Amino acid sequence: MATNVLIAFYSRGGTIETLANAIAEGARAEGAEVRLRRARELVSAELMAKVPGWSENAARQNALYEAPAEADADWADAIVLGTPTRFGAVSSELKAYIDGLGGLWFQGKLNGKAGSVFASTSTNHGGNESTILSLYNPLAHLGLVIVPLGYADASLYKAGTPYGASAVVNGRDLLAPTEDDLAVARFQGCRVARIATALKPLRAVG
Template sequence: MTGGDQVSSGNPISGDHLAPRIAVVFYSATGNVAAMAEALAEGAAKEGAQVRVRPVAELAPAEAIDRNLRWRAWVEDNPYDETATLADLEWADGIALGSPTRFGGPAGQLKEFLDTTGGLWMQGKLVDKLGTAFTSASTRHGGLESTILAINNIFYHWGSIVVPLGYTDPHLMESGNPYGGSFVSRKSAAPDDEALQACRLQGVRLTQVTRRLVGTPT
């Protein structure tokens, strides 16, 4: 990062609004992470948050997308009209970032978006926001945790407060992932109820912790 020191604004969490503001920002090529994002948003909304769910822009060249029918179908038919902007990050008190696992880390499309946050970073606008991460991969040992941890690195640099999922609910004791919502998509299967429930719980938890720090009424 170049261009000067980060300036702490002192209070990026304004606390002047009634419900915690949660932004769920994600990349998805074939819909798995999108389904998890929606579940996380559902949990947050049920817990009383104002929620924005936004994919980041698709940046892959058409010839790469065309080689995968499911990818092409998602690009053509996904339900999102708006992509994530820096204003969404500035608006939010709590931020959930999601990505498919790509070679053990987050997708370049998400990273590309996050790499545009230098201006917000420099003004300290992301300090003290609450952050949590989730992912989908195709194999159990294919890098779920390394992806979540790599995303969390961004939160550390922003000065945000990382909210791990932990084993904070009995549902997570069986096959939950304490690092964050995770799904192993065998043969391109869509996220199952267990994974979606973990993501809902992650949305609830992010909202609860955000509310505690923002200090807004329930």
């Protein structure tokens, strides 16, 4: 039976979306079944209209990806969370999804599943590591086994962080994640899928 990997993310301009798809590619290379889910906006359409491209990108992505649901987390053997930095922390859109998992937490249904995180920012030293690490807290509370990357692959010596894949995209000279960024993301997908597969029999015996 295939290992199920949920990649739940929020992406406004497409950077996190691109990393999410690279992580999905890595997980699928390990034989995993993947669900990509995009968290929805919490702000008004009027506010979105003030930022060039926001409304259009949201509409495009929402047509491609369903919103994450509690059932997706229940289905998953691994949950990978992706978010842009918001003042050095998780976006409210993704946090709202995490906050909605209390029912599964109460039932203990997430215990022993693999959990991992990735992030992006638009400035150097803009909070990728602090954002990823801040999400380790809810992963621990939910009972997931946190899967960092360490330096277990050569790609980590060129990009990313030992905590999770990342990218810096400023929209000027840096328009999208680099190939080095994507290599780390693919490795993250592979690593998470492998560890989730190893954890499955342990979860079955409690």
